[in-house]
Structures are given as C-alpha cells and as structure tokens.
Amino acid sequence: MSTETTGARTASRAEYCVVACAEAWRDAGEILASPMGTVPAIGARLARLTFSPDLLLTDGEALLMADTPAVGTGPASIEGWLPFRQHLMLTATGRRHVMMGASQIDRHGNQNISCIGDWARPARQLLGVRGAPVNTLNNPTSYWVPKHSTRVFVEHVDMVSGVGYERAAAAGPSATRYHRIPEVVSNLGVFDFETPDRSMRLRSVHPGVSVEQVAEATGFALTVPADVPFTRDPTAAELSLIREVIDPKGLREREVPA
Numbered sequence: 028m029s030t031e032t033t034g035a036r037t038a039s040r041a042e043y044c045v046v047a048c049a050e051a052w053r054d055a056g057e058i059l060a061s062p063m064g065t066v067p068a069i070g071a072r073l074a075r076l077t078f079s080p081d082l083l084l085t086d087g088e089a090l091l092m093a094d095t096p097a098v099g100t101g102p103a104s105i106e107g108w109l110p111f112r113q114h115l116m117l118t119a120t121g122r123r124h125v126m127m128g129a130s131q132i133d134r135h136g137n138q139n140i141s142c143i144g145d146w147a148r149p150a151r152q153l154l155g156v157r158g159a160p161v162n163t164l165n166n167p168t169s170y171w172v173p174k175h176s177t178r179v180f181v182e183h184v185d186m187v188s189g190v191g192y193e194r195a196a197a198a199g200p201s202a203t204r205y206h207r208i209p210e211v212v213s214n215l216g217v218f219d220f221e222t223p224d225r226s227m228r229l230r231s232v233h234p235g236v237s238v239e240q241v242a243e244a245t246g247f248a249l250t251v252p253a254d255v256p257f258t259r260d261p262t263a264a265e266l267s268l269i270r271e272v273i274d275p276k277g278l279r280e281r282e283v284p285a
Contacts, residue, residue: 045070046073046265050070052070066279234257
C-alpha cells in the first residue's frame with residue numbers, strides 16, 4: 028500500500044482524501060451533513076468527532092444519530108426523527124451541507140449525474156437529476172470524485188444536474204442567494220472556485236501527486252496558483268479515529284485503492 032509519512036505513522040491516499048472531505052465541514056455548527064460515498068461518510072464522522080462536534084448526522088434513512096458509529100453499522104443512540112419532508116425543509120433553508128458525487132463536472136462547477144450523451148438519446152442513462160438542482164441552489168454543495176479523469180472533469184457537462192456558478196449568476200439573485208460550492212475533492216487533490224470568474228482552482232494536491240498529473244487528468248484548463256501546497260496531513264489522533272473507530276474494516280481503501 029502506498030503511504031505518506033505523518034509523524035511516527037503513515038497515511039494512505041484514501042486517508043488524505045478522508046481528511047480533505049472532513050475539512051468541508053470544519054466549524055460548520057449545527058447543520059446537517061449529507062455525505063454520499065464511503066470516503067465522505069468517514070470524513071463527516073471524523074469532522075464530528077474532532078473540529079465540528081455540533082454536526083448533525085443521519086443513519087442514511089430517517090434517524091438523527093446521537094453517537095458516531097463506524098461506517099456500515101447502525102447508531103447505538105438516537106437523538107431525533109428526520110423524515111423526508113423535514114429533510115427537504117432543511118435543504119430548502121440552507122441548513123445542510125451535502126457532498127455529492129459527480130459523473131461529470133466542469134470548470135464552473137456544473138455537475139451531471141443524469142446521462143452521458145445527448146439528453147434526447149443518451150449513450151448512458153445514469154441516476155437522473157434527482158435533488159441536485161435543489162441542493163445546489165439552497166445549501167452548500169461539495170463534490171467527491173474517487174477517480175479523477177478527463178471523463179469526469181470535462182469542458183462542458185452533457186446535462187446540468189447540479190448548478191454551477193455561471194448558470195446561477197445568469198439566473199439572478201434568487202439562484203445565487205444560497206448557492207455555494209465550497210470544494211471538490213478527488214483522489215488527486217482538492218479544488219475550489221475562489222477565482223474572479225468562479226472557475227475551478229487547484230487548492231492542493233495529495234502527497235505523491237504532481238500538479239502535472241492533475242492537469243493531464245483534467246479536461247479543461249485549471250487555475251493553478253504559483254505554489255500549490257500538499258493536502259494537510261492527518262494528525263496521529265485523526266488516524267486513530269479513522270482506523271480504529273470510524274472505519275476499522277478499511278472500506279476507505281476500496282474506494283481509493285493504493
């Protein structure tokens with residue numbers, strides 16, 4: 028397994044991705060975290076157990092968890108009931124930060140999980156638009172991409188599911204009021220849209236990854252600062268939580284293999 032040194036211990040690429048996802052919820056306060064995918068789910072639990080103790084987590088259905096169980100196990104303690112109608116109310120009032128997947132994402136953060144090819148006759152039918160437009164226009168929405176490639180990071184998405192910055196701006200104040208894409212995390216690095224034209228910027232690369240590798244795997248020109256840092260190291264305490272408490276079965280390594 029390929030690893031990077033973190034103090035006296037070592038961290039895998041998957042564990043760097045977990046920490047990067049956790050950072051999306053740093054100091055989030057009492058909001059609902061909705062992580063989609065194994066690594067984001069571990070990241071949300073890590074955030075709750077460290078720097079975001081007020082974060083709300085569900086069991087994936089309709090229960091708010093009072094404890095923070097390992098991924099793949101149920102909670103031992105319940106603090107609330109969150110049926111779908113109440114979940115939608117949280118979404119519509121901005122009190123939620125979802126981390127979704129993306130079959131395609133472009134330079135302005137438009138995301139596609141609906142279809143590949145022309146919408147009238149797609150080459151591949153995917154999940155469908157689902158709740159992506161409501162998510163992106165009503166609460167912070169980040170993205171997780173476990174396999175960074177030019178097939179995912181594209182010049183133009185085939186269909187807009189999640190709304191990007193330029194489309195939200197074109198729609199006016201009603202669309203931009205709560206619209207925010209804090210970060211995109213992939214198995215190669217972390218990205219944001221903190222640029223004058225709200226195009227995607229490379230914020231950090233994971234240790235062992237070069238800026239050139241990221242550029243080659245991206246289907247559009249990224250904004251690349253003069254000095255791109257490495258994604259921060261997990262602390263020894265965070266590694267213990269990831270490995271012994273949150274994901275003792277090592278499911279993270281299946282989603283981001285070495």
